[in-house]
Amino acid sequence: MQSSMDTEVDHYAVLGLPSGEKGASLTEQEIKKAYKSRAMELHPDKRPDDPNAHADFLNLQNSYQVLKDEKARKLFDALLTIKREKIHRQGQHDSKRRRMMSDLEERERSAFAVDPTMKAQEEEKRIARQLKEEIARIIAMHTKKTSVVSTPLKKDRGKGSADSGGGGDVALDKVLKVSWEKIGVEDYTAQSLKEIFLEFGGVEDVVIKSRKKKGSALVVMASKDDAMAATGNVLGNLSNPLLVVPLQPAASPVAVSAEKKEADDVPKLNNLVGAGYKAFEDTVLEKLRKKAAEEQK
Numbered sequence: 001m002q003s004s005m006d007t008e009v010d011h012y013a014v015l016g017l018p019s020g021e022k023g024a025s026l027t028e029q030e031i032k033k034a035y036k037s038r039a040m041e042l043h044p045d046k047r048p049d050d051p052n053a054h055a056d057f058l059n060l061q062n063s064y065q066v067l068k069d070e071k072a073r074k075l076f077d078a079l080l081t082i083k084r085e086k087i088h089r090q091g092q093h094d095s096k097r098r099r100m101m102s103d104l105e106e107r108e109r110s111a112f113a114v115d116p117t118m119k120a121q122e123e124e125k126r127i128a129r130q131l132k133e134e135i136a137r138i139i140a141m142h143t144k145k146t147s148v149v150s151t152p153l154k155k156d157r158g159k160g161s162a163d164s165g166g167g168g169d170v171a172l173d174k175v176l177k178v179s180w181e182k183i184g185v186e187d188y189t190a191q192s193l194k195e196i197f198l199e200f201g202g203v204e205d206v207v208i209k210s211r212k213k214k215g216s217a218l219v220v221m222a223s224k225d226d227a228m229a230a231t232g233n234v235l236g237n238l239s240n241p242l243l244v245v246p247l248q249p250a251a252s253p254v255a256v257s258a259e260k261k262e263a264d265d266v267p268k269l270n271n272l273v274g275a276g277y278k279a280f281e282d283t284v285l286e287k288l289r290k291k292a293a294e295e296q297k
Contacts, residue, residue: 011063011076014038020084024077028068035064172248173224174204176231179216179243188236193217196236201226218247 012023015034040046042060047053066072176197180188190206197203202222209216221227227246236242 007079009059009063010080011066014060014063015067020080023080031064031067035060171224173246174221174227175247176219176221176227177216177245177247178219178234179214180236180240182213182215188215188217188240188242190217193219196234196242197221197230200230200233219244 010019012019012026015031016038017023017026017031017034038060039057042053042057044050044053044057050056066076178193188208190208193208194203194206197206197219200221203219203226204222205218205220207218207220209218219230221230231244231246234242234244
């Protein structure tokens with residue numbers, strides 16, 4: 001139950017009137033009229049079943065007594081003004097506090113945010129690093145491909161021949177003849193053969209000779225020992241195995257001198273492709289037949 005002594009009661013609201021500045025400007029007649037109208041609504045005789053009817057009607061009378069008294073009303077209006085100003089200040093304080101919090105949060109976000117300039121620099125470094133890796137990959141790929149191109153081959157002419165200027169010939173004991181069946185879609189290439197034979201030593205050159213049903217090639221190893229290591233050990237792809245034999249079989253001491261004499265007539269391998277390859281192979285085979293015939297005599 002409220003009383004006229006309750007400072008938290010808005011007496012204008014009890015009478016159904018606007019409060020604040022509008023309430024302070026109301027005349028005594030307007031207040032009296034509002035009281036009569038409200039009293040008819042809240043009279044206990046019209047609310048026999050409402051247990052709060054008597055208390056509500058008493059509160060109405062108390063509020064009317066405050067508002068119709070000039071001094072009490074002025075004090076009440078002053079109290080409402082102070083409360084409004086307090087609420088306003090509190091609202092400003094809260095608003096200022098919210099702005100401060102917002103500014104603080106923004107500064108914290110800015111402190112942890114990535115600097116656009118630094119981000120751009122990092123992105124530039126990342127892309128430059130990737131480009132460098134890609135260029136290195138392309139160069140390596142190009143170098144790998146061009147390394148299988150036929151190069152001038154030298155034939156051993158005895159000790160010190162590397163400086164003799166006799167380039168262009170080949171040491172036959174370093175050359176292996178490789179053949180395979182062309183039974184699949186994929187075929188051996190100079191590069192794939194080089195990678196296979198590199199496991200057994202250095203590879204100086206790989207020359208492919210293509211045929212319709214069979215494939216063959218000459219593989220020039222870095223040394224005679226490398227050629228011997230690869231012979232009988234290179235298998236290639238199990239689905240299409242390689243047949244590897246020395247181009248020049250091991251010769252007897254008698255045949256060695258004949259080989260040395262006849263080696264000067266071996267054609268150069270600068271351009272062993274097409275007909276040039278066949279001519280070289282036929283020449284080598286013919287010399288091998290001659291050697292075998294001489295050994296039988």
